[in-house]
Amino acid sequence: MPDIRLSHITRSFGAFKAVDDITTVFPEGTVTCLLGPSGCGKTTLMRMIAGLETPTTGSINFGDRDVTQLAAGQRDVAMVFQYPVMYSTCSVIENIELPLRRDRSLSAAECRRRADEVLEVLQLGADRHAHIRDLDIGTRQKVAVGRAIARRCDVILFDEPTTNVEVHAKLALIRAFKEFRARLRQTVIYVTHDQTEAMTLADQIALMQSGRISQCAAPHVMYDKPESRFGGWFLGNPGMNFLAPRNREGATLRFDVLPGALALPAATTGEVSLGIRPEHVDVLPAPTAETVPARILRSSITIGGQNLLSLVVGETRLKAKTAPGIPPEDGATVFVRCPLEHAVFFVDGLRLPEAVQRAG
Ligand SMILES: Nc1ncnc2c1ncn2[C@@H]1O[C@H](COP(=O)(O)OP(=O)(O)OP(=O)(O)O)[C@@H](O)[C@H]1O
Numbered sequence: 444m445p446d447i448r449l450s451h452i453t454r455s456f457g458a459f460k461a462v463d464d465i466t467t468v469f470p471e472g473t474v475t476c477l478l479g480p481s482g483c484g485k486t487t488l489m490r491m492i493a494g495l496e497t498p499t500t501g502s503i504n505f506g507d508r509d510v511t512q513l514a515a516g517q518r519d520v521a522m523v524f525q526y527p528v529m530y531s532t533c534s535v536i537e538n539i540e541l542p543l544r545r546d547r548s549l550s551a552a553e554c555r556r557r558a559d560e561v562l563e564v565l566q567l568g569a570d571r572h573a574h575i576r577d578l579d580i581g582t583r584q585k586v587a588v589g590r591a592i593a594r595r596c597d598v599i600l601f602d603e604p605t606t607n608v609e610v611h612a613k614l615a616l617i618r619a620f621k622e623f624r625a626r627l628r629q630t631v632i633y634v635t636h637d638q639t640e641a642m643t644l645a646d647q648i649a650l651m652q653s654g655r656i657s658q659c660a661a662p663h664v665m666y667d668k669p670e671s672r673f674g675g676w677f678l679g680n681p682g683m684n685f686l687a688p689r690n691r692e693g694a695t696l697r698f699d700v701l702p703g704a705l706a707l708p709a710a711t712t713g714e715v716s717l718g719i720r721p722e723h724v725d726v727l728p729a730p731t732a733e734t735v736p737a738r739i740l741r742s743s744i745t746i747g748g749q750n751l752l753s754l755v756v757g758e759t760r761l762k763a764k765t766a767p768g769i770p771p772e773d774g775a776t777v778f779v780r781c782p783l784e785h786a787v788f789f790v791d792g793l794r795l796p797e798a799v800q801r802a803g
């Protein structure tokens with residue numbers, strides 16, 4: 444399986460750059476999720492890799508093969524779109540087998556074997572002779588995924604395949620996708636704006652913002668060590684808290700949420716903020732040496748059994764996610780602890796690579 448190498452890829456529509464000078468490598472045999480807000484250029488980038496869109500500048504290689512000028516049909520890529528594209532009057536098995544039959548190197552028995560394998564993994568055996576037009580959209584999308592995978596192309600591209608599928612069918616698709624990954628090692632690019640999906644499926648996430656890749660890293664690295672405030676905000680539900688210091692004297696900082704002071708690396712200039720995820724903020728009923736008192740605000744809510752508390756400490760507002768249970772009442776005083784090992788510091792929006800220590 445080849446890697447996918449993008450070199451200075453740009454796609455302009457008039458004066459607007461939908462994809463803006465991206466240079467990166469998606470390693471062979473891995474799943475890369477392109478994640479980012481609506482309009483950031485995910486589909487445009489994927490369409491260029493597929494050969495459906497021509498880059499304004501730059502080149503695309505699959506391994507050593509420069510595919511920039513090749514049509515989609517010459518690139519050995521399979522694609523699954525947001526809306527399944529299929530022969531609606533044909534049966535499930537026909538839809539999976541027909542593209543395989545066009546490959547003359549495959550025997551009829553091999554075509555059937557591959558089709559049977561995907562039907563089994565997708566648990567579509569009972570629907571094998573059903574017509575596509577009689578299936579709901581979730582089942583159709585399963586067939587589209589199976590058809591793309593059965594072809595065993597070097598590269599498979601998915602553009603938000605689960606967006607229009609109801610939640611149970613979505614989970615079934617994600618499970619089937621993981622099962623296929625365990626059997627086959629194609630190079631996969633999976634476009635999504637659903638971070639849970641990206642965290643579940645990706646070997647690496649390429650986080651996009653305004654036509655650029657702002658960070659490309661393994662999901663847990665992206666989550667724990669976002670390179671920018673954008674990454675900290677976009678990942679997480681809700682995203683990170685960003686807290687401004689209460690005061691700063693030279694390299695010494697004080698935050699409302701921390702007792703004592705912190706020492707920045709000496710040469711740091713620029714606007715500093717402390718990032719901490721709501722699930723890392725501890726909310727305690729009694730004080731300890733590491734806590735500060737906080738008040739619960741009315742905007743606190745409960746989602747999916749977890750409490751999402753809105754708190755105020757001095758002048759600072761922050762969110763905390765706590766385990767299921769009865770939340771503290773609005774207006775109550777509690778004690779919050781922001782463990783430094785989970786804090787990330789940003790200077791002018793970018794992560795400070797050095798550690799920040801307690802002062803004194
Ligand atoms: N053919 C086109 N002509 C003009 N502008 C376009 C064209 N295709 C895309 N764009 C613009 O390029 C930007 C990126 O679009 P793209 O579809 O790649 O975003 P996306 O990240 O896939 O968004 P979504 O999550 O909504 O699918 C958008 O502002 C879009 O309006």
Ligand SMILES: [Mg+2]
Pocket residue numbers: 485486487
């Ligand atoms: Mg899109």
